[in-house]
Amino acid sequence: MNKLHLLSGILTMTICSIANAQDLSRAQYNWMLNCQGCHGAEGKVAAIDTPVLNNNVATFLSVDGGREYLTSVPGVVNAPIKDADKAELLTWIINKFDPEHKPTDFKPFTEEEVTRGRLNPLLIQAPFRRIELLKKMK
Numbered sequence: 001m002n003k004l005h006l007l008s009g010i011l012t013m014t015i016c017s018i019a020n021a022q023d024l025s026r027a028q029y030n031w032m033l034n035c036q037g038c039h040g041a042e043g044k045v046a047a048i049d050t051p052v053l054n055n056n057v058a059t060f061l062s063v064d065g066g067r068e069y070l071t072s073v074p075g076v077v078n079a080p081i082k083d084a085d086k087a088e089l090l091t092w093i094i095n096k097f098d099p100e101h102k103p104t105d106f107k108p109f110t111e112e113e114v115t116r117g118r119l120n121p122l123l124i125q126a127p128f129r130r131i132e133l134l135k136k137m138k
């Protein structure tokens, strides 16, 4: 490998890590602004009806319909951010709060599936769908 190759390799790595850092902070920023009021900064809040995301949220990915559920809960559907940013945020949540339960073949959420979730919102049905999914996990 000559010096030019090495240099361009280092440059690419640096640009990629800056881009990743920006994605991360945008997801975190969106989390702080739109979600943590209910779920807590670390996703650990358990209010009467607010579930703990920490060490739990990725378990939904192991059952049929669970991934769709995550895209269609009211907190996600109603957040005033772009679907592409929601996809990034949901992916960030899985990696940040529940890497332990993340399936090995996990694929980042896409804008398309978030749009589908938004067009098929779970409103008052959300807690009932949640219970159905929890039963499937047993």
Ligand code: HEC
Pocket: 031, 034, 035, 036, 037, 038, 039, 049, 050, 051, 052, 053, 056, 057, 070, 073, 074, 075, 076, 079, 089, 090, 093, 126, 127, 130
């Ligand atoms: C007003 C409070 C509130 C806000 C704001 C909120 N959520 Fe939620 N979230 C809930 C409640 C309550 C549930 C349980 C489902 C239901 O009853 O709506 C839930 C469920 C979830 C779930 C499914 C996890 C599970 O265990 O059922 C995810 C994922 C989630 N929220 C992510 C988010 C994200 C991401 C945001 C911000 C874009 C957000 N929430 C904003 C209250 C909130």
